[in-house]
Amino acid sequence: MPAVSFQSVSKTFSTPRGPFQALNDVSFDIEEGEFFGLLGPNGAGKTTLISILAGLARASSGRVLVQGADVQADYAEARRRLGIVPQELVFDPFFSVRESLKIQSGYFGVKNNDAWIDELLESLGLADKAKSNMRQLSGGMKRRVLVAQALVHRPPIIVLDEPTAGVDVELRQTLWQFIARLNKQGHTVLLTTHYLDEAEALCGRLAMLKQGQVVALERTSELLSRASGNVLRFKVDGELPAALQAQARVTGRIVQLAVHDAADIERSLALVRESGLVVEDIEVRKADLEDVFISVMAGSRQAGQEVAA
Numbered sequence: 608m609p610a611v612s613f614q615s616v617s618k619t620f621s622t623p624r625g626p627f628q629a630l631n632d633v634s635f636d637i638e639e640g641e642f643f644g645l646l647g648p649n650g651a652g653k654t655t656l657i658s659i660l661a662g663l664a665r666a667s668s669g670r671v672l673v674q675g676a677d678v679q680a681d682y683a684e685a686r687r688r689l690g691i692v693p694q695e696l697v698f699d700p701f702f703s704v705r706e707s708l709k710i711q712s713g714y715f716g717v718k719n720n721d722a723w724i725d726e727l728l729e730s731l732g733l734a735d736k737a738k739s740n741m742r743q744l745s746g747g748m749k750r751r752v753l754v755a756q757a758l759v760h761r762p763p764i765i766v767l768d769e770p771t772a773g774v775d776v777e778l779r780q781t782l783w784q785f786i787a788r789l790n791k792q793g794h795t796v797l798l799t800t801h802y803l804d805e806a807e808a809l810c811g812r813l814a815m816l817k818q819g820q821v822v823a824l825e826r827t828s829e830l831l832s833r834a835s836g837n838v839l840r841f842k843v844d845g846e847l848p849a850a851l852q853a854q855a856r857v858t859g860r861i862v863q864l865a866v867h868d869a870a871d872i873e874r875s876l877a878l879v880r881e882s883g884l885v886v887e888d889i890e891v892r893k894a895d896l897e898d899v900f901i902s903v904m905a906g907s908r909q910a911g912q913e914v915a916a
């Protein structure tokens with residue numbers, strides 16, 4: 608039985624400007640023990656999908672099962688199996704960190720949870736903030752508390768909606784070590800992030816959402832191997848010729864193009880030079896998940912292979 612099963616999930620919001628479809632027939636399963644990444648640009652529908660999984664929003668059609676429990680029909684059962692770290696920083700300002708974790712434990716009917724709460728505080732670098740009022744914490748610390756809150760009842764499935772947004776490098780590493788350890792112990796992890804290097808390093812399998820639809824669903828290694836392999840990177844002093852612009856990833860003066868082989872590199876550079884531009888700082892690097900992501904989002908499902916063709 609899958610840990611999570613999304614079955615033809617669609618969601619339409621009614622807005623002042625009429626209906627808006629945020630999710631369109633999303634189907635995929637996450638198996639027990641997987642470290643699964645859900646990627647997509649802003650507004651792709653990631654948080655909407657997680658809200659439906661968490662029972663906070665209702666799907667317009669389709670259904671979601673958590674270890675077989677329907678999130679609508681069997682809400683309490685499904686919710687107990689999930690630990691959800693929300694994207695938004697929501698917290699109760701009147702309690703201390705430890706109190707809020709005790710309250711959250713009580714909410715799930717977990718008693719005598721102090722040892723685990725101590726371990727969570729320790730693992731997330733919050734031990735010295737246990738007595739601090741939630742109001743007194745910085746943004747990154749509040750996010751750590753949200754992670755701790757999600758885990759107080761030792762849920763088998765951990766859902767993290769951009770847990771590292773606004774979090775410093777050190778905590779990011781601590782957090783990932785901790786989550787990776789829980790995953791090794793058998794917890795299933797569902798993660799959304801805009802840090803594609805994190806997704807590449809951590810997730811065994813990925814789904815990419817674009818405008819509410821799944822446009823890629825594969826093992827991370829498969830996705831990476833489908834990328835063309837290499838990326839040509841250089842600086843130019845002006846606008847790229849149209850033939851290259853559509854395929855290039857441009858950041859200021861820096862241009863990056865997927866390339867297969869030496870002939871490809873020569874062809875691309877020749878095109879740039881023919882247009883009268885000066886090319887500087889040429890280098891070739893291996894394609895990474897960001898390259899794949901960009902080409903998938905550009906509409907090429909072949910992820911990189913067609914970019915330079």
Ligand SMILES: Nc1ncnc2c1ncn2[C@@H]1O[C@H](COP(=O)(O)OP(=O)(O)OP(=O)(O)O)[C@@H](O)[C@H]1O
Nearest residue numbers: 620622627629647648649650651652653654655656
């Ligand atoms: N309550 C709502 N009413 C109307 N539209 C909504 C509502 N919630 C979300 N949307 C719209 O649905 C789309 C998907 O939003 P969602 O928050 O799921 O995106 P996301 O993939 O999580 O993006 P981000 O990476 O920015 O967090 C967006 O266009 C958003 O404006």
Ligand SMILES: [Mg+2]
Nearest residue numbers: 653654655694
């Ligand atoms: Mg979101």
